[in-house]
Amino acid sequence: MNRSSTRTRIPLRKRLLVRLLIASVLIAVCSVAATAWLAVTTTTRALREEQGQALADDMDILARLSGYAATHPDWTGVEATVRELSARTGRRIALTTADRRPLADSAPRGTSLPPSAAATVDPLRTDTYSEPGAQLSGTDPRVVGPYRLTALERTKLDAAARARQRCLSRYGVDTTVTHTPSGRPVVTASDSTAISGYALDECGDGQLDTPAPTEEKALTALQGRAGGCLTRAGLDPDIPLVFGTGVPGASGRARTLAPVWAKVVAGGADAGKTTLRAAQTCFETARRAQLDPYVAPVAELFLGVGDDLAAPRWVMSPANKAKVVGAAGLVLAVTVAVTAVVATRLVRPLRALTEAAGQPPDRHARVPVTTQDETGILAEAFNDLAERRERLEAQRKALVSDVAHELRSPLTNIRGWLEVTRDGLVEPDTELLGALHEEALILQRVIDDLRDLAAADAGTLRLHREPVPADDLLAQVAAAHRVAADTAAVRLRTETEGAPWLDADPVRLRQALGNLVTNAVRHTPPDGTVTLTARGDGDRVVLEVADTGTGIAAEDLPHVFERFWRAEKSRSRRTGGSGLGLPIVRHLTVAHGGTAQATSTPGAGSVFTLRLPAATAPGDG
Numbered sequence: 001m002n003r004s005s006t007r008t009r010i011p012l013r014k015r016l017l018v019r020l021l022i023a024s025v026l027i028a029v030c031s032v033a034a035t036a037w038l039a040v041t042t043t044t045r046a047l048r049e050e051q052g053q054a055l056a057d058d059m060d061i062l063a064r065l066s067g068y069a070a071t072h073p074d075w076t077g078v079e080a081t082v083r084e085l086s087a088r089t090g091r092r093i094a095l096t097t098a099d100r101r102p103l104a105d106s107a108p109r110g111t112s113l114p115p116s117a118a119a120t121v122d123p124l125r126t127d128t129y130s131e132p133g134a135q136l137s138g139t140d141p142r143v144v145g146p147y148r149l150t151a152l153e154r155t156k157l158d159a160a161a162r163a164r165q166r167c168l169s170r171y172g173v174d175t176t177v178t179h180t181p182s183g184r185p186v187v188t189a190s191d192s193t194a195i196s197g198y199a200l201d202e203c204g205d206g207q208l209d210t211p212a213p214t215e216e217k218a219l220t221a222l223q224g225r226a227g228g229c230l231t232r233a234g235l236d237p238d239i240p241l242v243f244g245t246g247v248p249g250a251s252g253r254a255r256t257l258a259p260v261w262a263k264v265v266a267g268g269a270d271a272g273k274t275t276l277r278a279a280q281t282c283f284e285t286a287r288r289a290q291l292d293p294y295v296a297p298v299a300e301l302f303l304g305v306g307d308d309l310a311a312p313r314w315v316m317s318p319a320n321k322a323k324v325v326g327a328a329g330l331v332l333a334v335t336v337a338v339t340a341v342v343a344t345r346l347v348r349p350l351r352a353l354t355e356a357a358g359q360p361p362d363r364h365a366r367v368p369v370t371t372q373d374e375t376g377i378l379a380e381a382f383n384d385l386a387e388r389r390e391r392l393e394a395q396r397k398a399l400v401s402d403v404a405h406e407l408r409s410p411l412t413n414i415r416g417w418l419e420v421t422r423d424g425l426v427e428p429d430t431e432l433l434g435a436l437h438e439e440a441l442i443l444q445r446v447i448d449d450l451r452d453l454a455a456a457d458a459g460t461l462r463l464h465r466e467p468v469p470a471d472d473l474l475a476q477v478a479a480a481h482r483v484a485a486d487t488a489a490v491r492l493r494t495e496t497e498g499a500p501w502l503d504a505d506p507v508r509l510r511q512a513l514g515n516l517v518t519n520a521v522r523h524t525p526p527d528g529t530v531t532l533t534a535r536g537d538g539d540r541v542v543l544e545v546a547d548t549g550t551g552i553a554a555e556d557l558p559h560v561f562e563r564f565w566r567a568e569k570s571r572s573r574r575t576g577g578s579g580l581g582l583p584i585v586r587h588l589t590v591a592h593g594g595t596a597q598a599t600s601t602p603g604a605g606s607v608f609t610l611r612l613p614a615a616t617a618p619g620d621g
Contacts, residue, residue, distance in 0.1 A: 477510055
């Protein structure tokens, strides 16, 4: 019992279930970590790409609509542009007036607008257009208005630009010719190298640096519009404008005259900057008023999600695919490795058990106990089972031998007496018949004992339970064995503490106590005492049969309830019994739900104790 209890107390870390759970958790953690890493990596990159694409799309939409407003006096006809941009970007695009009156919408009519506008489309006040030459003042350079050149002026300026380009090429300067929205050509170097002053002086004819008549007219009108503001700012209203590549209508930047710069130098940096800002503000205000009739009114731009929500906005890159495949392969490899290690450690002892179980019964194979977990307990249990099987095999062989001996002895005596009687050597007198009858009774008792044991082993032993007074039971057993005890000169007495009642089959219980008394009388010398005792012990009744005989050696006590066991192997059936009485006692006691136990002191006697279920005395319920 102690060995089994100790063996089942397995440390938590060594339990098979815990190890399997740890392996599963490790695999799950690796899988989750790999999946999370891949998800974060790919999602982050995708979001960045998506955000960058969305920002680029938004900037493109705003630039396109701002360009439309810069080149059209109203929003009539913008619907086609809005739908084309929506189809290309997958975004919903809606334009409204400042008071939310719809101008154009890519969504079906009646669709509610987003809660707030994404931007304001005003080509005269914009800070999102980043094309070369964009107005630092916030004016879209595509707003040309009165600065648009006529066809004749364009032809003349284009010829001058080609002539300058050819001249610069002779000095080894590669140039390109670009046109501003107003139609004015601009000659710039093809690379980052600036055009040297000598080449510029030689090739400059003044035509590209002089305002055309259309531009001169618009500049004069601008000067007049800014006069009042300049006067209020304390500046000369007739400040001329410096014309260059930044002329409004060319690259869109108005520059103030030399007198303003002179004031900056004369009045100090702070005063000069203040004066310059005031002049710039006047010219910019005047310029917006000059260009306002040529641009579309201010509009609110609303952006939303497109109708095709299922359309993918991004595709997983080959690098991300390679990461997914690599991480999945790594997790799979780790899973296979961990599973293989755990499976090998689990299968190795199980294979040893399988091989041992397949051995012939006579080999009684054992398996080594290599672990302290459930598998180790199984191996120890298998070894214990093999030991018990070995003992049972030895007991089976001894049983066959003992049964044959017990049956052969009376049969041999009966056969011998019958043969001599048949041959006329002995007369069949009363004494001979009595001897034969005694041998037949011995044979009958052996057969009855074997039948009772067989019924107990098969579970077919029938009990007829009823409340039985313990004192009456002991008195009946003592009366039945009084003659045998008196013949052996052994005192037989009974003692009862209280009035306990048993829930038992009285016939079978008298048989069990009778076997104990017979065994006690047989092993008690003359003038000895055999005592039958009964007492209550909670829900149990304790029955004891004690004698003052020779006792049983300590090494023999564990075997007293085994079949055909005798402390002295030399004893015969008549002197030592058949060896079936005590096994029958144990089986009958177990059938009643009780236990049988033997204690002994060599030379002082033995005590056999039966603990049986108690019953309520009739009338006490």
